[in-house]
């Protein structure tokens with residue numbers, strides 16, 4: 001049942017397009033989406049892929065082709081979604097501290113909008129009154145997520161309208177005629193515990209009665225996927241069951257039917273991504289064996305930024321006996337991918353594959369140290385396709401004004 005990319009294919013891709021190279025497996029994305037559909041079959045649910053995880057236009061088009069909607073974090077992502085062929089009805093813009101002009105553009109494009117500040121909500125009400133249904137992002141004051149940097153719903157988080165300011169929202173509704181169609185929360189990323197989602201539902205269902213025109217409850221993203229060997233992700237089937245039950249009970253009690261939306265990012269694309277790198281140098285010191293690879297925090301920053309664990313496989317020497325390595329990058333900063341990691345013996349030139357490299361990896365890449373960003377390859381039906389060429393020196397100069 002597991003959908004895997006073979007090491008042979010990754011090797012072949014590295015030979016064809018060089019390293020480092022990001023490889024994404026289309027059928028794995030599809031498998032994840034189909035698991036969601038199946039798990040939530042008993043509930044009235046729509047899924048919006050959180051595009052910020054990975055925005056290559058071919059990936060956006062692929063996600064559209066399997067029937068998924070899209071959630072955007074900036075007006076540029078909204079424009080990319082339009083370019084990828086999504087219709088406004090299938091595009092959601094969940095903003096965070098953005099200028100009101102972006103909300104006006106989103107309105108003119110006709111996409112769904114979640115607003116996350118009283119200030120922008122007031123402007124929206126004053127300009128559009130009841131004419132355009134809108135969502136509000138609430139801050140539910142729930143602590144959740146893999147670490148503090150990716151926790152977004154707690155009581156000192158910058159995200160959303162604090163629950164305790166609902167009175168102000170209601171006053172605005174009264175004053176401007178705002179049509180509140182959706183209540184939204186997104187409590188964080190890498191939430192394993194179904195109970196956390198259950199608490200989010202509880203918090204929202206307590207306040208939905210305040211908004212008689214409400215049609216949708218949007219529970220955001222944050223499903224956990226396994227990164228470490230033997231680690232487990234969110235129990236999606238249990239969550240699907242829970243959501244179906246809770247909203248059925250709510251409907252029986254109030255007579256009101258609510259649609260549920262989710263915005264999975266990591267869940268959709270993390271495991272589909274494989275970052276193929278090559279070992280430049282080995283360095284031995286008294287304390288560590290260093291394996292220096294042909295990439296760094298400029299291409300994949302999650303371990304250094306969040307302390308994230310990524311599994312790394314030596315696909316060139318998989319059956320060798322194990323040694324301990326610090327796998328480090330080539331950037332003039334400390335960019336450690338893995339510390340004291342037990343691995344099959346590494347030789348210079350070996351290909352090391354960083355797993356779970358689909359979400360928030362290429363997407364956070366930069367040109368630091370004037371390095372080129374890597375190529376991206378999408379494997380569809382066993383066939384690898386280049387979906388972004390590696391950069392070159394001209395790319396580094398694009399947009400610069402040569403003054404002297």
Ligand SMILES: *Cc1c(COP(=O)(O)O)cnc(C)c1O
Pocket residue numbers: 050052053071073094186188189190220221222223263264265266267359
């Ligand atoms: C980042 C984000 C998501 C996706 O989070 P994942 O952990 O990747 O599932 C969903 N909704 C909003 C509003 C986000 O900012």
